[in-house]
Amino acid sequence: MTQELSRRALMGATAGSLLLAGGNAGAQQKPSELRVGITTFLSGPASVFGVPSKQMAELLFEQVNAQGGIGGIPVKPYFVDEAPGTEHLVGEYRRLVQNEGVHVMFASISSGSCLACTPLSDEMRKTTLLWDCGTQRIFEEGKHPFAFRTQGFGTPEVLAPLLYLLKHKPDFKSIAVINQDYAWGRDSWELWKTAMDVLKPGVRVVAEMFPRLGATDYSTEVTRLLASRPEVILTTSWGGDLVTLVRQAAERRLFERSTFVMPVAEASLQLLGKTVPAGHVIGARGDHWNNHPKPKDPAKLAKFVDGYRARYNEYPIYPCHHMAQAISALQAGYAKAIAAKGGGWPNDQELANAFRGLTFDTPTSTITLREDGQGLEDQIVGLSSFNDKFPFAVPKDMIMFPAAMVSTPVGMKSVDWLKTLTPAILAQTPAPI
Amino acid sequence: MIAEGLIALVGAGVLLAVAIAVPWLKFVLTIALAKGIAVLGILLLLRAGQVSFGHAMFLATGAYTVAFLAPAMPEALLLIPLGGLFAGLLGLLVGLFVVRYRDIFFGMLNLAISMVLYSLLEKLYHLTKGTDGIRVARATYAGFDLPRETQEWLMFAIALGLAALFGTLVAAYLRSPMGRALAGIKTRETRLEFLGVSARRVLLFAYVASAVMGGIAGTLVALTTRHVTPLLGYWTSSGELVFIAILGGAGSAVGAFLGAVAFELVRVYAAASVADAWQMILGGVLLLVILFAPGGLWGILAGRLKVRA
Numbered sequence: 001m002t003q004e005l006s007r008r009a010l011m012g013a014t015a016g017s018l019l020l021a022g023g024n025a026g027a028q029q030k031p032s033e034l035r036v037g038i039t040t041f042l043s044g045p046a047s048v049f050g051v052p053s054k055q056m057a058e059l060l061f062e063q064v065n066a067q068g069g070i071g072g073i074p075v076k077p078y079f080v081d082e083a084p085g086t087e088h089l090v091g092e093y094r095r096l097v098q099n100e101g102v103h104v105m106f107a108s109i110s111s112g113s114c115l116a117c118t119p120l121s122d123e124m125r126k127t128t129l130l131w132d133c134g135t136q137r138i139f140e141e142g143k144h145p146f147a148f149r150t151q152g153f154g155t156p157e158v159l160a161p162l163l164y165l166l167k168h169k170p171d172f173k174s175i176a177v178i179n180q181d182y183a184w185g186r187d188s189w190e191l192w193k194t195a196m197d198v199l200k201p202g203v204r205v206v207a208e209m210f211p212r213l214g215a216t217d218y219s220t221e222v223t224r225l226l227a228s229r230p231e232v233i234l235t236t237s238w239g240g241d242l243v244t245l246v247r248q249a250a251e252r253r254l255f256e257r258s259t260f261v262m263p264v265a266e267a268s269l270q271l272l273g274k275t276v277p278a279g280h281v282i283g284a285r286g287d288h289w290n291n292h293p294k295p296k297d298p299a300k301l302a303k304f305v306d307g308y309r310a311r312y313n314e315y316p317i318y319p320c321h322h323m324a325q326a327i328s329a330l331q332a333g334y335a336k337a338i339a340a341k342g343g344g345w346p347n348d349q350e351l352a353n354a355f356r357g358l359t360f361d362t363p364t365s366t367i368t369l370r371e372d373g374q375g376l377e378d379q380i381v382g383l384s385s386f387n388d389k390f391p392f393a394v395p396k397d398m399i400m401f402p403a404a405m406v407s408t409p410v411g412m413k414s415v416d417w418l419k420t421l422t423p424a425i426l427a428q429t430p431a432p433i
Numbered sequence: 434m435i436a437e438g439l440i441a442l443v444g445a446g447v448l449l450a451v452a453i454a455v456p457w458l459k460f461v462l463t464i465a466l467a468k469g470i471a472v473l474g475i476l477l478l479l480r481a482g483q484v485s486f487g488h489a490m491f492l493a494t495g496a497y498t499v500a501f502l503a504p505a506m507p508e509a510l511l512l513i514p515l516g517g518l519f520a521g522l523l524g525l526l527v528g529l530f531v532v533r534y535r536d537i538f539f540g541m542l543n544l545a546i547s548m549v550l551y552s553l554l555e556k557l558y559h560l561t562k563g564t565d566g567i568r569v570a571r572a573t574y575a576g577f578d579l580p581r582e583t584q585e586w587l588m589f590a591i592a593l594g595l596a597a598l599f600g601t602l603v604a605a606y607l608r609s610p611m612g613r614a615l616a617g618i619k620t621r622e623t624r625l626e627f628l629g630v631s632a633r634r635v636l637l638f639a640y641v642a643s644a645v646m647g648g649i650a651g652t653l654v655a656l657t658t659r660h661v662t663p664l665l666g667y668w669t670s671s672g673e674l675v676f677i678a679i680l681g682g683a684g685s686a687v688g689a690f691l692g693a694v695a696f697e698l699v700r701v702y703a704a705a706s707v708a709d710a711w712q713m714i715l716g717g718v719l720l721l722v723i724l725f726a727p728g729g730l731w732g733i734l735a736g737r738l739k740v741r742a
Contacts, residue, residue: 043709081711087654091460094460095457098456116662
């Protein structure tokens with residue numbers, strides 16, 4: 001019914017049919033379908049993350065619906081493109097909540113989008129799962145009672161590769177950084193530098209380079225890196241930028257001189273094939289490697305990976321895992337809320353209450369949401385290597401960093417917390433698995 | 434003039450009715466009205482035959498004025514004129530330079546300068562928080578801290594009021610000798626100089642006026658979306674404003690708002706119906722307008738109603 005009305009409004013876009021489209025929000029009794037609004041990149045450079053995650057969402061919702069949906073009703077996703085920018089996105093958020101009457105929002109790949117959407121979740125009292133964005137600012141700059149992040153965030157995703165590097169190559173003396181020139185590129189370097197300065201003071205930074213987002217030529221940067229001979233090169237770049245950088249660096253044999261640390265490499269490895277040489281530090285923004293050495297349920301992970309491969313003919317990348325985590329959290333959250341209400345359908349507040357402290361399964365392990373809404377996701381970092389099973393680089397000698405060890409505690413700012421670290425944290429680092 | 438005013442009045446009535454009937458569209462319409470105000474500025478320059486491909490810099494100036502000042506001084510009724518003031522000052526500075534150029538050079542210089550501002554917003558990371566942008570603190574209105582619903586209505590009303598104000602001012606300006614001189618720049622500038630009118634001064638006045646309107650539009654966008662990012666000043670945003678001017682039709686002040694509302698609605702509905710190909714629909718609409726209605730939406734409407742623009 002709702003569907004039909006909004007479709008008619010779409011077709012007509014006249015004042016008359018718009019009138020009909022209003023006012024189906026806020027239903028208290030059990031609705032006929034569970035509507036989920038999902039913001040993701042469907043165009044632009046970040047669609048390398050957005051499109052696979054959308055595919056994963058469609059696949060998983062199909063499976064969920066085939067098994068009877070959530071709380072006995074089918075799930076219907078509404079996808080929204082993040083690419084047009086904040087002012088369009090916050091308008092779309094309102095449209096989804098007020099017009100389509102979505103019950104839950106999944107917000108954003110881009111950190112800027114998440115920062116714009118979380119205040120809306122407070123004001124509209126709509127449970128919002130931050131399904132992929134990484135900025136540490138979200139829960140450190142304010143309380144958001146209706147927002148929950150179902151994966152890790154920037155600080156552990158940078159600290160874990162640093163700790164790995166300190167274990168793997170403890171006596172490096174020089175480093176260079178080449179990050180994309182935007183918030184994540186700057187933020188991640190600040191986090192890394194802060195932690196490195198307390199854990200291993202005296203490392204010389206020979207170059208700090210921030211080529212523009214979407215750059216297609218890194219010859220100047222590569223030349224400088226070849227000339228300055230850093231022992232370690234950090235890059236938190238992603239997507240097409242990372243692919244281009246790695247190809248141009250490999251061409252000129254930069255990988256033979258320096259050890260690369262690439263915390264966001266996982267999503268680009270398939271595309272790069274054998275271009276990434278063995279022996280460099282790679283991360284996945286979490287523990288979700290398709291070759292996870294000790295998944296909680298190996299059969300489940302295999303089914304997850306093979307299901308996606310069968311449909312789309314490629315391996316799921318980390319945003320697919322993040323999407324799966326959010327969907328799993330959605331199922332667990334509703335189950336908990338419905339149980340708490342003795343089988344009744346939860347309202348917005350009751351739903352949000354269920355998410356606080358929730359533990360849910362992921363394809364590889366489990367994640368618990370802290371009291372501030374932040375998810376505790378373990379981080380696995382390893383060295384790039386090749387085996388017969390995968391036609392691209394996968395990690396070996398993996399170390400799994402427990403989330404609690406590498407995450408900023410509740411109520412602290414990441415940079416302040418990183419300054420309190422001592423080399424003792426290295427002793428806590430678990431053995432490779 | 435009277436017919437134009439009547440159409441504007443009817444238009445305002447329709448917007449109000451839609452905003453009451455469909456709550457979520459109130460937000461979209463507020464943004465549309467704000468952009469319409471910025472497009473009025475583009476319209477002034479178009480009258481002189483000049484296209485600015487960098488006008489979003491004034492929008493961004495207004496928006497960042499709000500973002501920076503709101504924590505210290507959260508009074509919206511002061512922030513809005515201040516945003517206009519700062520944008521006007523920037524407009525004066527940039528204008529002194531760019532009004533010496535015409536046509537493609539004018540357009541490209543504007544583009545270049547706007548991209549300088551964009552890069553600054555992005556690179557002065559510790560001040561502007563880069564691409565992630567700044568969250569705009571909650572604003573007060575004449576000292577009152579209002580709940581969200583009232584605040585949204587008030588922003589809509591302010592945008593509507595300012596749209597009417599600037600629409601009237603622009604319509605009057607275009608009929609004044611200064612406004613006529615703008616058209617003179619387009620047809621033959623030398624004649625203007627022979628009449629003893631300085632073309633540069635005429636264009637500079639229009640440029641600063643358009644910058645002020647851009648700034649005001651920016652403050653409205655910032656106060657409505659409550660989050661500003663450098664993307665507001667990117668060249669695609671400037672292109673969007675020119676797109677809206679063409680869509681609406683350069684003939685009348687009403688055209689700017691017609692274009693802006695149509696643009697936002699097409700984008701919202703295109704995004705809602707085909708999330709992964711909305712750009713194609715938007716582009717298709719523009720092509721259709723260029724091919725079949727060169728006078729824009731206002732041209733269609735005026736033709737139907739036999740209004741002389």
